[in-house]
Amino acid sequence: MIYEHLGARPRIHDTAVVAPSAVISGDVTIGENCQVLHGAVITAEGGPITLGEHVIVMENALIRATAANPVHIGDHVLVGPMASISGATIAEEVFLATGTRIFNGAVIGERSEVRINAVVHLRTTLPPETVVPIGWVAVGDPVRILSPERHEEIWEAQHELDFPGYVFGVDRSTPDLMVQLTERYARSLARHLEDHAL
Template structure:
């Protein structure tokens, strides 16, 4: 399904493939040879999403472009099933495995690997060719790659990366009630989406 959102239609190269059960929303550009498989959701909320040539987006992956953090997926990238790419840049020939999570402002270098359930935190820069092992966390610029049992070290770095400001545009003092009211208004823009599937 292709949806017009905030006045923008998806643009898909004729040599790309988008499964009928995938949902492509707004200012999304998909290059030749790209394959978007069943159940994937690619949504340009208020920032663009671009997907390069010969990139594969597997089943049930979510790619979300944001105003300050558009998504750019380079050429020949594998985006695994159930992966979450939110406001991140992924360079050519990277491998993003099943269940990986990439957060706003992050950068995954060319040929890097984020393995199963790996995390690349906000504003983190993963060098070209780097590997985030299964279930590990990359955090910081340049990235420290740490096992999940090192939570205190991860948190010490992550605190400086401003997750609430980067993702939601608020300070840590914002209440959950206020934050969700803001998010409810923001996502309310989908009420006027138009189906432009041809």
């Protein structure tokens, strides 16, 4: 389904194919010969999303932009099933495998691979041709690529990146952090009440 959101309508190239059960919402540009498969959601939540040419977005993948973090995906990128991209820049010829998670402000360099269930954290930059192994976590700039059992090192880097402050504008030390975060985020998401199916 195609939706107008915040007054913006998706622009889909005539050669692109979007499955009937995919959702495309808002300021989204889908380039030549792209394929968006069943269950995929591409939603521009106040910031634009641009897919270059020959981008494949597989089943149940999620691509979300925010006002602070637009999404740009270069040519010849494959976004695997159940992958998630939030407010990131993906260069050309990148492979994002099944279940990968790419967070706000991340930059993925050309010909990089983020393998099954791997994570590229908030404001992390992967240089060109970087590989993040299955289930591992890439964090920081300069990047550190760590196995999941190295939680303390991952948390140390994550803490400095300030996820609640950067993404939601809420200080982590706020006593009612989740109350503030969910109420603020819910108000933002409620803007979908005015969406129109096209």
